[in-house]
Amino acid sequence: MTSVILVVVIAIVVVLAGAALLAQPYLRRKRLRHRFGSEYDHALEHTEDRHAAERELVERERRHDSLELRALTSERKHEFTEAWTSVQERFVDEPADAVREADQLITTVMAERGYPTEGFDQQVADLSVEHAATLGHYRDAHLIATKHAQGQASTEDLRTAIVHYRALFLDLTDSHTTHKKDTVS
Structure with missing residues (x-):
C-alpha cells in the first residue's frame, strides 16, 4: 500500500469517526424524543438546559430498567x-x-x-x-x-x-x- 493510499484511508477513517461523534447527540435526542414524546418537552421546560433534561431522562430509563415490572393477571x-x-x-x-x-x-x-x-x-x-x-x-x-x-x-x-x-x-x-x-x- 502506498503512502498516498494510506493517508486517504486514514483521512476517511478520521472523517467517519468525527461524523459518528457529531451524530451521537442528535441520535440520542431523537431516540429520547421518540420514547418520551411530550415528556421530553416537559423535561426541557423544567431543567436548566437540554443536556440536563436528557441526562434526567436517561437516568429515568436506568431506574426503570432496574424495576421488576409485571403485567396484571x-x-x-x-x-x-x-x-x-x-x-x-x-x-x-x-x-x-x-x-x-x-x-x-x-x-x-x-x-x-x-x-x-x-x-x-x-x-x-x-x-x-x-x-x-x-x-x-x-x-x-x-x-x-x-x-x-x-x-x-x-x-x-x-x-x-x-x-x-x-x-x-x-x-x-x-x-x-x-x-x-x-x-x-
Missing part, C-alpha cells in the same frame, strides 16, 4: 376494572371521595405492576418511560386533587380529574408492555 385486571367502575359510580353522590379513591386506585395498580409509589414526582418519573402519553392526564388530575384539598376546585374540576385519572388507569391496566423481568404474561 386477568383476574387482577378484572378486579381493578370493577373497582374503577365503583369509583365512577361513587362520583355521582360524592365527587371528592371518588377523586381520592381514583388516586388511591392508581397507586394500587402501580404497586401491583411493580412500580415504586414513594411520592408523586417519583411516580411520574417512573411512569414516564413506558406511559409518557398519559402523564399529562396524571399531572392534571393530581393538580386538581391538590386544588380541591385547598378548597379551590369545583365539581366540574373534579369530574375532569376523574377523566384524567381514567386515562392513566386504562393505560396501566391495558398495558401490554413487556419488561425483561416480567413474570406474569
Whole structure:
C-alpha cells in the first residue's frame, strides 16, 4: 500500500469517526424524543438546559430498567376494572371521595405492576418511560386533587380529574408492555 493510499484511508477513517461523534447527540435526542414524546418537552421546560433534561431522562430509563415490572393477571385486571367502575359510580353522590379513591386506585395498580409509589414526582418519573402519553392526564388530575384539598376546585374540576385519572388507569391496566423481568404474561 502506498503512502498516498494510506493517508486517504486514514483521512476517511478520521472523517467517519468525527461524523459518528457529531451524530451521537442528535441520535440520542431523537431516540429520547421518540420514547418520551411530550415528556421530553416537559423535561426541557423544567431543567436548566437540554443536556440536563436528557441526562434526567436517561437516568429515568436506568431506574426503570432496574424495576421488576409485571403485567396484571386477568383476574387482577378484572378486579381493578370493577373497582374503577365503583369509583365512577361513587362520583355521582360524592365527587371528592371518588377523586381520592381514583388516586388511591392508581397507586394500587402501580404497586401491583411493580412500580415504586414513594411520592408523586417519583411516580411520574417512573411512569414516564413506558406511559409518557398519559402523564399529562396524571399531572392534571393530581393538580386538581391538590386544588380541591385547598378548597379551590369545583365539581366540574373534579369530574375532569376523574377523566384524567381514567386515562392513566386504562393505560396501566391495558398495558401490554413487556419488561425483561416480567413474570406474569
